[in-house]
Amino acid sequence: MLDLTEIRARHPERIRSAWASRTRRDLLPPDGQLLVVAADHPARGALGVRGDALAMGRRRDLLERLATALSRPGVDGVLGTADVLDDLLLMGALEGKLVFGSMNRGGLQGARFELDDRFTGYTADEIAARGLDGGKTLTRICLDDPGTVATLESTARAVDALAARGLVAMIEPFLSVRDAPSGKVRNLLDPDSTITSIGIASGLGAGSAHTWLKLPVVAELERVMESTTLPSLLLGGDPQGDPQDTYTQWAEALKLAAVRGLVVGRALLYPPDGDVAAAVDVAAGLVHG
Template sequence: MSRVAINELTGIRTRHPEAVAEAAASRRRRTRLIGPSGRLMIIAADHPARGALAVGASPLAMANRFDLLERLCLALSRPGVDGVLATADILDDLLLLGALHDKVVMGSMNRGGLAGAVFELDDRFTGHRPQDLARLGFDAGKLLLRIDYQDPASLDTLHSAARVVDEMAAHRLPVFVEPFICHRTDGRLHTDLSAGAITRSIAIASGLAGTSAYTWLKVPVPDDPEAMASVMETSTLPAVILGGDIGTDQDGVYAKWHRALRLPTVQGLVVGRSLLYPADGDVAAAVDTAVGLL
C-alpha cells in the first residue's frame, strides 16, 4: 500500500466509520486456519497497545503508525505469510486498506497489563472479546497469560483467561494462549525462560477452561534450546513459536526456530518485531527467511 492510501484512513474514519464493519463483512475468508503449506506463519503487531513500542535500541520504533502499516502491508504481501495478530485499531486499518483478504486474522484480547506498570500482571481483557471476533468474522484470538507465584493478581488473570477460553470454544474459534512464568526484581517484571518454567507454564495453560479443543499454545524457545524437545512433550496441544526481540544474533535465532519447527506439536511461527524491524531494514528479506524455515 502507498503512503497516500494509508493517509486516507483518518478521513474514512472521520466521515464513514461504518466502513470498518463493511470491510470486515466483505473480506474474503480462508476456509481453514492452516493453509496449503501445512504450517502457520503469522506476523504479530499487538505490541503498541501495551505501550511496548521499543525495538532494539530504539524506544519508540513502533510508535509511527503509518510506518508500521506500510511494514505490515509489505510483510502480508510476501508468499507464505498466512496472516496477522493485532489489536482492533491496527486490524481496522488493515481492513480498510484491503490487506486482510484470504489471511488469518487473529485478534489480541488482553492488553491491560501495560509494560512497566505496577499493575502489569493484572492483565485484564481490554481488547477483542470473543463476540467481537465472531461478529467481525475473524479467525482466532490470542491471550497473554503471565503468572507470578508471588503476585495475587496472577490468579485474576488465570481465572479470566479460563473463561475466555470457554467463550472462544463456544464460538468454535481457536484461541492462542501465550503463557509465561514471571517474577519481579527491583520492581521490574522479568520472564523466566528456563526449560522448567516454560514446562510449568505449558502445563498450566493446557488445563485452562472446560475444554481444550480450540486451544493452541504460543511459546518461546527456552534459554537452553536443546531442552525444547522435552519442553514440548508437556502437552498435545498444537503450538506456534513466538519471536520477540531477537537482537543482533539473527542467524542464531533462526537456527533455534528451525530446530523447534521439527518437533511434532509445533505448527508454525508467530513473529513480529524481528521481521517488521530487522537490523538491516529489509522487511521482505527477513519475512522470506522466516517463511523458508517452515
C-alpha cells in the same frame, strides 16, 4: 497509503462493512504450518525495538511494514489489536489472511498492575462478529502477585467463549517474577518454568478442543514440547543479535512434532538491515519450505 484518518472520520461504517465482506481462508494450509505476524505490542505500551524506544510508535511506518510482510508468499496471517487490524483491513491487507485478535492488553509494560492483566481488547463476541479466526491471550503467572488469579480466571472464560464459537483460543503462557528492587516483571525462560506454564495454561477452560499455545523458544525445547499435545506456535522473540543465529534456532525448533509454525513480530518487522520483505521470506521458507 490511504488517508485512514479521513475514512475513520467521515465513513467509520466502512470498517464494519469491510470485515463483513473480507475474503477468508481455511485455518491450516496443506502443510499444516503457519507463519503469523504479530503487531499487538503498542497496546501494552511496548514500543521499543533495539535502541529506538518509540520505533513502533510511528503508526504509518508500522502499517507499511505490516502490509509488506502480509504481501509476501507464505505469510498466513496477523495478530493484533482492533486499531491496527482495522487499519490493515481498510488498506486491503487482510484479504485471504488469518486474523487473530489480541484480547488482554491491560497489563501495561512497567505498571504496578502489569500482572493484573485485564481484558481490554477484543471480546469473543466481537472476534466472531467480525469474522476473525481466533483470539490470543497473554497469561503471565506470578506466584507472588495476587493479580495473577484474575488473569487466569479471565483467560479461562475467554477460552470457553472462543471454543463455543469454534474459534482458536491462543494462549501465551509464562511463569513470571518481579525483580527486586526495581519491581520489573521478568519472564522465566528456563525449560522447567516453561513446562510448568504450559501445564497451567493447558488446563484453563472447560475444554481444550480449540486451544493452541504460543510458546518461547527455550533451551531443551524437545523436552519442553513433550509436555503438551496442543498445537503450538513459537514466538520469534525480540530482534537481538545476529539474525542468522535466530533463523538457525527457528529451523531446529520447527522440526518438532507439536510445533505448527511461528508467530513473529519485531524480528521480522524491524530487521537490522531494514529489509522487511527479505526477513519475512526467510521465515516463510523455514515454516513452509
